Amino acid sequence: MKSTYSTTELAQMLEVNESTIKRWTDSGYLECIKTKGGHRRFPIRAVLKFVHENRMSVPAIEKELLIDRELRAQVVAGDIRSLVPEFKAAMAAGNTSDVLRILRLGVAAKPDLLTVYHELVFPPLAAIGASWARGETTVDIEHLASQSIREALARLQSELYHKPANGKTALLACHEHEQHDLPLRCVNQYLTSEGWRTLFLGPQTPTDSLVFSINRNRPDLVVMTSIVIEDERRFIHDVNHEIVPALRKLGGRLAIGGPGVARRFTGVLKADFLSESILEYARIGDARLMEAVRA
Ligand code: B12
Incomplete structure (x- = not known):
């Protein structure tokens, strides 16, 4: 399934003329976005909403969604x-x-x-x-x-x-024994879409390799996951005495995310952000805010 459709594609799918699509758009029935070149693009959400509101039956969409009517209505409502x-x-x-x-x-x-x-x-x-x-x-x-x-x-x-490049680099890594890298992959994907250059070191990254990578790549932000910490003393030592000092020298910041990290580690870990929800990355990954903090 595509995330947006052109006027031609949508006209074919809804079995109407392109001029009808243009008319619906101009009269505000159907939402669209305009490309830099002035072409209309229809996000799938707007198409679903339109189809749903007008009780249309569109086999091409239904086949792709494979979900029942009620579910589709909920998805349309976000x-x-x-x-x-x-x-x-x-x-x-x-x-x-x-x-x-x-x-x-x-x-x-x-x-x-x-x-x-x-x-x-x-x-x-x-x-x-x-x-x-x-x-x-x-x-x-x-x-x-x-x-x-x-x-x-x-x-x-x-x-x-993907937003245009913002000139910032993020390095993402799990601590030495940590295998749970899925949330970190999500943060990686989000930052990339926000225009960051990201370097994903993944699960079980030895601390000396992470420090080496920090010195080599000079990241603005390092993101680590802490879901299962096998050796808590070692983790605290590595963060406070190896990772944070290396980053501070270069002016970078450290974010650690995972269940209960703020509760467990506030005042213990010298990280700049301890996040218990991935939603906090809207703030942490905001390059303008990072610039303001640095200034
Ligand atoms: C998938 C999985 C695995 C996979 C990992 C694959 C991978 N590449 O990521 C595999 C199979 C390898 C694995 C292994 C193990 N796992 Co495991 N695993 C999971 C599972 C099902 C999902 C992990 C995940 O992605 N969580 C992310 C989301 C779903 O977690 P969440 O808490 O809802 O997240 C919210 C916040 O906490 C926060 N958050 C969480 N993490 C992060 C990270 C960042 C960066 C941010 C910003 C936010 C954030 O954001 C979310 C809300 O927005 C969890 C279940 C669970 N509840 O997490 C168990 C779980 C984490 N695993 C567990 C265990 C015990 C293990 C093992 C030790 C099992 C074993 N005996 O071998 C091993 C080894 C772990 C190690 N040393 O790292 C336990 C941990 C219990 C504990 N706290 O000690 C869990 C909770 C299962 C359970 N219910 O018991 N696991």
Whole structure:
């Protein structure tokens, strides 16, 4: 499914003339955005809304969405939480193409990527983790889910709108024993779409390698995940005595995200941001704010 349609494509899909589409747009029935060259582009969300409001039946869209009418109405209204059960089932089955399809739908319904991660991507992961902890799900399901979401996020990347480069660099890494890199991948994708240059070191990054990379790449921001900390003393030592001093020398900042990090580590870790929700990256990843802090 595409995220926007041209006038020609939409006319074909709705089986009307292009002039009808233009008329609907000019009279405000159908929302569109204009490209720099003045061409109309129709975001899928606007198309869904129009189709829904006018009770139209469009087989081409219905085939792509594969969801029932009620669900479609909720998605049109921007309620992507209604997609969670279907998303979870696709993840648990390792069905990457379905995971990608629903992810696209989420992005079409809610152009704010952080909300898509927060409301659509994380809840099924948390639910799968909880049923694994209760002994109701085997670890292979967790692996399939992780793999399908990782692949779907990678495939989505080229379809996302990217703001022009903002001249900032972010380095993203998990601490030495940390394997949970999915939230970090989401932050990576978000920052890239905001115009950051990102360098993704991924799971289990040795601290000396991270420090080496900081010195070599001089990032404006380092983002780390802390979900499972096997050796808390070591983690605190590495952050406060290795990572933060290396970054400070270059004027960079450190953000650490994960469940309960602010509660556990405020006043303990010398990071600039301790975030318990990915939504906080709207502020942390705002390059203008970062500039203002530096000035
Ligand atoms: C997928 C998964 C794995 C995958 C990781 C794949 C990958 N590449 O990421 C694999 C299979 C490798 C794995 C391994 C393990 N896992 Co695991 N895993 C998970 C699972 C299901 C999802 C992880 C995830 O992406 N969470 C992200 C979201 C879903 O978490 P969330 O808390 O809702 O996030 C909110 C906030 O906390 C915050 N947030 C969380 N992280 C971050 C990070 C950033 C940067 C930001 C900004 C915000 C943020 O944002 C969200 C809200 O907006 C979780 C379940 C869970 N609840 O997280 C278990 C879970 C984290 N795993 C767990 C465990 C125990 C393990 C293992 C130790 C199991 C084992 N015995 O081998 C190992 C090894 C871990 C290690 N050393 O790193 C436990 C941790 C319990 C604990 N706190 O100690 C969990 C919670 C499962 C459970 N219910 O018991 N795991």
